[in-house]
Amino acid sequence: MSLTFRLFRIAMRALPAELRARHGDEMEALFREELARARDAGPFAIARVATASYFDLMRRAPYERWRRRGRPALQPRGHRMPSFVADLRFAIRSSLRTPGSTALVVATLALAVAANTAVFALVDAIFFRPLPYPDASRLVDLNEQAPKWNLEFVGVSYYDFDQWRTNTHVFDGMAVWDGLAENVSDGTTATRVDGQIVSADMARVLGITPVLGRAFTRDEHMLNSPRVVMLGYGTWQTRFGGSRDVVGKTLRLNSRPYTIVGVLPENVTLTEKTGFWLPLQLDPEKERGNYSYEGIARLKPGVTIEEARQDLLRAQAPIWRRYDSTHAVSPRIMPLRDRFVADYRTVGAALGAGVVLVLIIAAADIAGAMLARSIFRRREMGIRVALGASGWRVTRQLLTEALVLSAMAGIVGTLAGRAALGLMTSGIADIPPWLHLGIDVRAVVFAILIVVVTALLFGLAPALQFRRQDLTGSLVGGARSAGSLPERRLLNGLVVVEIALAAVLLASGGLLVRAYANLRDVDPGFRPEGVASFRLSLPSAKYTDGRANRRFYETLIDRISALPGVTHAGVVTCAPFSCHWGSFFEAEGAAKASTGEEDPVVLTRIASADYFATMGITLLRGRFFGPNEGTPKGPRPAVINDLLAKRLWPNVADPVGKRFTFRGDTVAGDWMTVVGIVKDVRHYGLVRPMRPGIYMSLTSIDSAHSFDRFAVVAKTRGDAAALFPALRAVVHELDPELPLFDVKTMQAALDESMASRRAIALWLTAFAAIALTLAIGGIYAVLSYVVGRRRHEIGIRMALGAQRAEVLRLVVRQGMRLVTIGLVLGIPAAYGASRALSSLLVGVGGGDPLTYVLVIVVLSITSLIAALIPARRAAGVEPKIALGEAS
Amino acid sequence: MRRHWFYILLSLAERDRHGSGIMRDVLELTDGGLKLWPVTLYGTLDELHEQGLIRALEEPPVGAEDDSARKRWYRITAAGRRTLAAEVARLQDTVQVAQRRLASGGAS
16 A cells, blocks of 8 residues: 555545545545556656645545534635634523523623622722823822821911922922802892812912913912902803803802903812802911911922922921921821822722622632533533534633623623612712712723623633543533532632632621611710701801891891791801811910820800700700800800810819910900800711810800801701701891802701711622622532532432431531631631721721621521522432433 | 536436546546546535435446446436536526627627
């Protein structure tokens, strides 16, 4: 037999066995015949016949294979069967064949994708999305701190700012600003518009250009220069219809005309809505010690925060030398984002971590489900490989299936995520306006990335384990053997991971819920039930002195008290959770405090006599001041809180009757007398500690400026919210140009102060619930699979006399062993996670035993139920049937 | 219809043949233009058989010489004839259409 012929024979193996069986001999005979003919024509002809025949064989072989199986391969004419499309079609068909498990996988993934998309949008907004200014990374927040006064941020003094501005070198510009709200009226009705008062260079520091007109000039920041205003974009649109010739026109603020010089672009908001900008006009020398502004600066390119801090400290040194030898107040600088994000950082990080855990659990769950499924499909795969499909082909098929499932989940999940984001943020009240929340392209890309990575993850797991498997075993053993050891280990490992992570999420969610529940139990120091509140601001153009103010609020209180259902009404400068005004006081005859000592600032409020009754504030000693008690000339009665009493008279049991005064003010007539001591009101929210506080009697104040903005509170026997129309009517009657703002019930204000805590507790609990569901589903799926695989073995056991209860125990024990291992790993991990959450866990220790016991109980019981279902199925195995299946 | 299908059916339409007979006949029919090498030949025969256009004979026809008597012979089926006739008619139409157009349309 010639070598040429032998080679041809070997090459013929490329053909499908079927074809070879039918026509192999004929092909060989013809080839031999052709060779014999060619031999007469010389070696060149032999070569030609051989080459042509080999070529013919190679070209035709893929087609012959494809023709028999409909499997993708090269067609003889070079057409490529679109194999991906075929895979896709097959994948969709096979997913639709098992709608239940497909829906389960898609729903699981969609849930994870939805949570991820929503949380990504939040995390992105908090941590990554650049602030809406050019070169925002060079923007820094300037402030001052006074640890001795227990103040993290005292605000910037204009005097200090002026020194910094002239004596620093690394800044490209700095500015200060303050939020303020003005009554904008058109004669008949009035609205309250939020805006800012800004120092020179504000626009330049932020890097914004007016859309119309110009920014303020230096001259416009001089004292007593003409009144000018820049319109916010929103004000321009709503009040002037976006008209182009608005520059030069007039805007009436607090009953005074201001000339419009420019219009601000959209999204210049810092912390409040920007309705307008006014120029700050101050004399630095008169502003020393008045800390009330927010500072912002732009660093020169390449300057670090630390360099800038050193530069600021150098500029501060002369101020310390001259006025503040104890360095009570020092400059503070941080990236702009950190200043605004501080409160959201832990929340964002916790949500981010929570959602990642959910995704891992979901992926493990799906990997487990796919793995179990693929073991059942082993026979199908085995047949395919036997028919000539390559390992790569099978892998590709599995990957395509995974991708189809993920794509469905990606679409459903992204849509659901958008809805979830709305739900999530509706729980958080005080979102800063610059925090851009929304599903954007990047969030969608992120979701797609999740989907693709997950697809690879759980698509490959079955493919890899399939590649390892023994082909013959799969054909002969079918779906009967109990699965190889590595497979079972992998499945068990997935369940353990799921349980452990679910334990972490459950414990974190549980701790947060407990913390929130504790928070609800904290006594706010007042009784919010039935209390309605709103704020007013009296324009100084109309209310020129203290007497005009007094006339207004006395009439107001009288009229409100006369309303049906109202039992008490009062006014106060700062209602709980709203504003802060700090002062320093000293007791009569007290020794000068040593300089290094802590000296917390005192929350100073001015209140009408009935305010205490309205708010239900608890009196500890003495009495409240009466309606007309106290005059500007004295006596000046004061009610102080417990903290201030201890601060001013640490060694006196009952300080009622003691005298004290504003620090630095030693005029005898200005002494105030303590008439009562009250329980602390949680003015700064339930989680923040209270400061020393004081209420001064309204009638002892005569300066109009001290009481031009105040909160009105009214207590009713009925529903507080129902009182608002009547309250509006009363105010409108007194002054139609006066807008009510911050209109809310005290209960709502209290709830709002806890809203972000509630939201995060809610969200982590939701994640925990999802995690629990997925983990339980994982246990169920794996045990069902195991039971399915071991039917034969269980049948034998029962034929040999095993009781149903024993079989039940066998399966349940296997499931609970995994749960136990998962808990052993998960509980310490949960304890670790609680450390990271500690700032949110007010009133609950990270090691709160009740929470952990509950987690263990909940996970064990639900797992037990999940394990019982397949276990009962196993116990119901009829030995005869199970063994019959085997033969 | 693919070219080698057409010529194999045409060859068998005249009379029954064995594989190498078909190969040589097709070579002659196409004036040496189409040589069916072994794998294509028998692959196509297998395919035509699958389609029911030809069938293999149980035994060689009477009068076959010793060498060719050892080979397997093929015969066109009624379906094969119909398919071939339809294809010839289609080709005829195609040629007529082309000729009419070329005759009336001139050289361009």
